[in-house]
Amino acid sequence: MPSPELTALLYPLLRPAHIGLVGLSVAGYAARALGVFFGQAWPLAPAVRRASSLIDTALLAAGASLWWLLQLNPLGPDTWLGVKLVLLVLYIGLGTLGLKRAPTRVARAGFALAALACVGFMVSVAVTHHPLGLFAP
Numbered sequence: 001m002p003s004p005e006l007t008a009l010l011y012p013l014l015r016p017a018h019i020g021l022v023g024l025s026v027a028g029y030a031a032r033a034l035g036v037f038f039g040q041a042w043p044l045a046p047a048v049r050r051a052s053s054l055i056d057t058a059l060l061a062a063g064a065s066l067w068w069l070l071q072l073n074p075l076g077p078d079t080w081l082g083v084k085l086v087l088l089v090l091y092i093g094l095g096t097l098g099l100k101r102a103p104t105r106v107a108r109a110g111f112a113l114a115a116l117a118c119v120g121f122m123v124s125v126a127v128t129h130h131p132l133g134l135f136a137p
């Protein structure tokens with residue numbers, strides 16, 4: 001259990017770091033998906049893949065640290081976090097299909113758009129702290 005002093009110190013650092021990394025990660029994914037759509041080789045180059053994994057690992061680490069710091073329970077009452085974690089798995093799956101696993105260019109574009117819609121909804125779930133996000137009544 002983190003002390004109130006530790007929470008007061010780390011929360012103002014971790015929250016903007018998490019949000020900034022979300023921005024970097026999503027912008028990077030969108031740029032790579034566009035590159036793949038236009039037949040470029042750079043989106044799957046080892047250096048680009050490594051940079052992307054590094055950003056995603058830092059994003060998840062900041063998220064997990066916030067989770068611990070705020071002592072949230074994704075199974076309730078903080079079900080918005082539970083929904084975000086389930087959607088994260090979906091985002092990763094759609095994201096991989098959109099960049100390389102889907103067989104055709106059009107299918108990859110469709111999965112990439114679905115991945116971006118999924119992550120957009122995750123942002124709305126996070127901001128509203130509601131499992132239905134932008135669809136909350």
Ligand code: HEM
Nearest residue numbers: 015018019022060063064066067070088119122123126127
């Ligand atoms: C692509 C994945 C993710 C996206 C798009 C995302 C998005 C966001 C955004 C936009 C916020 C700020 C919400 C606000 O304005 O208060 C936020 C906060 C947060 N996120 Fe994430 N997040 C992601 C992954 C994760 C993961 C994997 C975890 C946990 C392991 C996590 C845990 C948290 C927590 C605990 C907060 C703090 C909420 C608060 O300040 O009350 N996030 N997230």
